[in-house]
Amino acid sequence: MLYLVGLGLGDAKDITLKGLEAVKTSKLVYLEAYTSILTVGKEALEKYYGREIILADRDMVETDSDRILEEALAEDVCFLVVGDPFGATTHTDLVLRAREKGIQYRVIHNASIMNAVGCCGLQLYNFGETVSIVFWTDSWRPDSFYDKIAANRERGMHTLCLLDIKVKEQSIENLMRGKKIYEPPRYMTVNQAAEQLLEIIQNKAATESDLAYTEKTLLVGMARIGAEDQNIITAPLNQMISVDLGGPLHSLVIPGNDLHPIEKDMLRQFSLNKDVEALLQT
């Protein structure tokens, strides 16, 4: 049996009782460690769960998962995923290949940012399509998420922006030289995301008059949701560039323009300064 166990968002204690039971009784326990992170590392989980955990990085899951599946054919194997197991396409692929091999699988769900984002007070059913904002480089500056944000805002919907994670990436130099030297992990901050969002409209302003948002648009910055020290700040885009939300993971929400009074009251809790109140009253 292959158990896909969601770990939730905070620390070792965010696993469910059902999830912990699967961890305790499985022969092998893998931890997927490249699409998201908890506020604690593998060692803290091992200590808390009383089990040895094998770190599964992108290489391993995408190229070497046959071994994990072979093991699951004979024994119970746990595959731990931060958040909920169906947050990333890779895990869907693992399920499909398990099925092909005739391996039973079971999903143990948990919170993910896709539903926990509701804690900022914006109603979940008012969210439109979720977008991903990736790190720009000098030569690669994708902004296709702008159109999705625009489509959501046209319909008065909120947009959850998932921010890029770079784990175990090689520099182009090391990649070309075939050196397996990895860069330190990078997690996009709300500041970096806000900078990119601002640059996009600054570029578009030359040719377009009807922009999806402006530098005064109210944003919600979120950090370490579900952890004891989670942080939520509401600020206009041009101020979100410099707020300090602390360590990863960060997410950003672009609320729709037509907020419900209860949504406004909730956002007030997290106001950076009095500018937010002025924006909430418009």
Added chain:
Amino acid sequence: MLYLVGLGLGDAKDITLKGLEAVKTSKLVYLEAYTSILTVGKEALEKYYGREIILADRDMVETDSDRILEEALAEDVCFLVVGDPFGATTHTDLVLRAREKGIQYRVIHNASIMNAVGCCGLQLYNFGETVSIVFWTDSWRPDSFYDKIAANRERGMHTLCLLDIKVKEQSIENLMRGKKIYEPPRYMTVNQAAEQLLEIIQNKAATESDLAYTEKTLLVGMARIGAEDQNIITAPLNQMISVDLGGPLHSLVIPGNDLHPIEKDMLRQFSLNKDVEALLQT
């Protein structure tokens, strides 16, 4: 301290370790029992958690919540919610009133149908606005969700349809006579939802040619997601009317037209019959 604790979707063991800790240490434990249900009742939770649980119905939460909050001012109080605490507006309201009274609150997240729906294989970031389908009566047949489904499908997005729950409702007769006699709880099945969806397009077909979906549109019916006996069936709308998914809760998904190959492979697992394969190949 007021703890809002998500219970997840299945049974007593879907609570997180953090959630159970709050239940064990709180003076009073309430269970919200009208926006969703687990596959087990209050007694099973009491036995498993080793705590007495007070059932909080809609009346109590919406009109008598001041008492809960007074208690939370002096002691730790747990408010248990099936799924994640921010699934329903009522709980947001409770948080806001706690803040007003200077009561600290803490949210312990869990899975909800809003993210667990991913287990059918449709990617979460391809979902558009979530809609609610309510029980029709002879005189009240709201279909405003149709436009939202249409808007989602125009953009190639999936639609999660949350199905109506009627708990502790009075008949109009008993309401008018002031009799506090309640009807048995009702949970909309995917069959009933499919019937309403079909009737809407049958009515529209007389005046509109470009319908959001047809009787052959592929739907995903889901029941008791997260429980041991969860059930997922993929079938065209006109057949979804008669599939048997078993007991509540049910949810329905209307996939977008432009499915990713991995999404198709996942949906194949749940095919009702060979008609589904033909639809997936178009």
